[in-house]
Amino acid sequence: MTIVSLLYLLVGVSPIWFGVRLIQHRRLYKDLPKPPHSFLWGHLKLFSDVMKLFPSNTALSVFYTTIARKYELRDIFYLDLWPFGPPQMVLIAPNAADQVTVVKTYPLHDEVPRFVGSLLGDKSLPAADGEMWKKLHRMIAPGFRPSSLRQMMPVTAEQTVKIFLPALTAYASTGEAFSMEKVAAQLIFSIISKMVIGGSLSKQNQSQMLYDIDRILDYAQSIAVASGTNPVKRWTKWWRKRQAVQRIDHFLCSFIEKRRLAHSGGYFDSSQGTSILDHMISEMNSQNPGKLDMSSVQVLIDNIKALLVGGYGTTTDTLCFIFIMLSFHPNVMARIRREHSQVFSADLVKTQEILQTTPNKTTELLYTTAVIKETLRLFPAGFSARKTKPGIDTLQYKGKSYPASNQMIIPCTHAIHFDPEVFPQPSSFDPERFLEPNKVPRDAWRPFERGARACLGQELAMEELRIVLLLTVRNFDLECATVEARKMPRAPFTDLDLLMGDLAFQEMALSAKPRGGAMMKVTFAI
Ligand code: HEM
Numbered sequence: 001m002t003i004v005s006l007l008y009l010l011v012g013v014s015p016i017w018f019g020v021r022l023i024q025h026r027r028l029y030k031d032l033p034k035p036p037h038s039f040l041w042g043h044l045k046l047f048s049d050v051m052k053l054f055p056s057n058t059a060l061s062v063f064y065t066t067i068a069r070k071y072e073l074r075d076i077f078y079l080d081l082w083p084f085g086p087p088q089m090v091l092i093a094p095n096a097a098d099q100v101t102v103v104k105t106y107p108l109h110d111e112v113p114r115f116v117g118s119l120l121g122d123k124s125l126p127a128a129d130g131e132m133w134k135k136l137h138r139m140i141a142p143g144f145r146p147s148s149l150r151q152m153m154p155v156t157a158e159q160t161v162k163i164f165l166p167a168l169t170a171y172a173s174t175g176e177a178f179s180m181e182k183v184a185a186q187l188i189f190s191i192i193s194k195m196v197i198g199g200s201l202s203k204q205n206q207s208q209m210l211y212d213i214d215r216i217l218d219y220a221q222s223i224a225v226a227s228g229t230n231p232v233k234r235w236t237k238w239w240r241k242r243q244a245v246q247r248i249d250h251f252l253c254s255f256i257e258k259r260r261l262a263h264s265g266g267y268f269d270s271s272q273g274t275s276i277l278d279h280m281i282s283e284m285n286s287q288n289p290g291k292l293d294m295s296s297v298q299v300l301i302d303n304i305k306a307l308l309v310g311g312y313g314t315t316t317d318t319l320c321f322i323f324i325m326l327s328f329h330p331n332v333m334a335r336i337r338r339e340h341s342q343v344f345s346a347d348l349v350k351t352q353e354i355l356q357t358t359p360n361k362t363t364e365l366l367y368t369t370a371v372i373k374e375t376l377r378l379f380p381a382g383f384s385a386r387k388t389k390p391g392i393d394t395l396q397y398k399g400k401s402y403p404a405s406n407q408m409i410i411p412c413t414h415a416i417h418f419d420p421e422v423f424p425q426p427s428s429f430d431p432e433r434f435l436e437p438n439k440v441p442r443d444a445w446r447p448f449e450r451g452a453r454a455c456l457g458q459e460l461a462m463e464e465l466r467i468v469l470l471l472t473v474r475n476f477d478l479e480c481a482t483v484e485a486r487k488m489p490r491a492p493f494t495d496l497d498l499l500m501g502d503l504a505f506q507e508m509a510l511s512a513k514p515r516g517g518a519m520m521k522v523t524f525a526i
Pocket of ligand 1: 101126137192307310315318383447452
């Protein structure tokens with residue numbers, strides 16, 4: 001057979017092969033719970049119509065919530081995006097999500113290590129599974145013990161006063177609009193970097209690292225929002241990300257070597273506190289004394305990078321959203337300030353002193369904690385995707401058996417957080433719901449996910465946010481700089497956009513972040 005006739009044959013057979021695959025595939029969805037399904041399009045057209053409701057780059061979870069509410073789906077539904085996306089099984093009830101995170105720890109879906117690994121390294125905890133995950137978890141988790149967190153409280157207070165307050169004061173003096181995301185990022189990175197690698201980075205190293213992390217996040221956004229991305233732009237972003245990763249790896253490699261030498265030479269100074277990196281080096285030294293081999297150094301680099309990038313992005317996003325919500329809710333702002341005066345002091349210097357002598361007092365900031373929780377309910381920054389273990393084909397839920405093999409299983413926190421049966425009037429910002437005991441079911445609030453793979457940094461993030469709020473909101477009134485409130489809501493599940501325009505819809509990046517860099521103005525509070 002000549003090459004030409006082979007080509008003819010291929011061209012002739014391809015549509016038949018495609019048609020057979022299409023029929024086989026679409027049939028799989030026949031009896032499954034799902035939104036309206038087309039034999040030709042599956043859910044492709046429906047999904048694209050939902051995407052069109054929202055501004056560009058909207059976070060994926062917003063689409064799942066829209067579909068769940070619009071088609072009144074309960075518990076579990078399926079999405080058929082073949083041939084452009086993996087088959088998806090979306091869990092939208094707390095107890096359904098718990099089946100894959102708490103009751104059993106399902107492995108990560110293959111897309112997660114591929115995506116996270118390409119950004120942070122495939123030896124990082126968020127990209128690892130099975131024995132590798134267990135080993136890394138044992139090495140990293142001790143760095144998040146309560147004693148390590150206590151160590152971070154004075155650091156958080158000091159950095160807030162040193163970095164954040166002067167920046168906000170300068171903007172309040174000029175009245176100019178600025179990106180809260182950029183300013184908050186400087187603060188949060190300086191705190192997280194101390195917790196993760198210890199000591200302090202020089203100003204130059206810190207700004208270089210923040211620049212490089214932004215290149216990584218920029219690339220993450222370009223692959224997360226695949227549609228409409230110009231391939232040249234995408235390649236440029238990939239190239240910049242590659243160089244950024246090389247620079248970070250290079251910097252961390254020599255940083256780690258110096259720290260390792262300090263440990264093995266017996267001159268490591270623990271009076272400044274023990275960072276997560278120090279915990280990891282000690283653990284590696286105890287298992288395998290002597291020089292670290294290259295693969296152990298890469299494990300350290302990948303995980304330090306993952307903690308810096310993951311911890312800093314999500315916490316910055318959340319801080320921005322808290323400020324945004326406070327700017328729209330003066331009554332909440334007044335109450336949070338009252339709590340700060342009552343539990344600590346109306347005076348900032350006195351507050352800092354109390355924080356130093358009685359750090360545990362932050363646990364009395366119940367309303368502040370409720371404000372943080374309510375913000376995380378409306379704007380959960382993380383996303384998780386799982387798959388079944390080999391040999392397990394179904395997920396059992398409420399006595400029913402759901403086909404689960406080959407599915408991307410998504411415990412959809414956003415949809416759960418907007419379920420009116422779990423959170424009445426879900427789109428209203430109501431911190432009070434977290435003050436009444438047992439009003440929010442334990443498994444329903446899950447911005448840090450739940451189970452063995454839940455966020456290791458959750459206590460750290462909550463404590464950081466409490467302290468930053470305690471030391472800032474008394475001094476400033478906040479306003480969002482570019483808001484065009486909508487006259488009609490974009491989506492059936494929320495009317496938040498009638499108040500805050502498109503800021504209501506998180507933007508897709510590595511985490512789901514505030515739109516447009518969270519442009520704000522601040523004035524001095526009277
Ligand atoms: C408000 C801030 C934060 C949010 C909303 C958040 C959310 C999340 C979520 C949803 C996960 C995924 C869990 C899963 O796949 O099931 C996660 C994992 C993780 N987070 Fe966070 N996170 C935050 C802050 C931090 C901080 C400050 C750190 C550390 C510096 C951190 C370290 C981690 C780690 C190491 C994992 C991986 C855990 C594992 O795979 O075992 N996070 N986070």
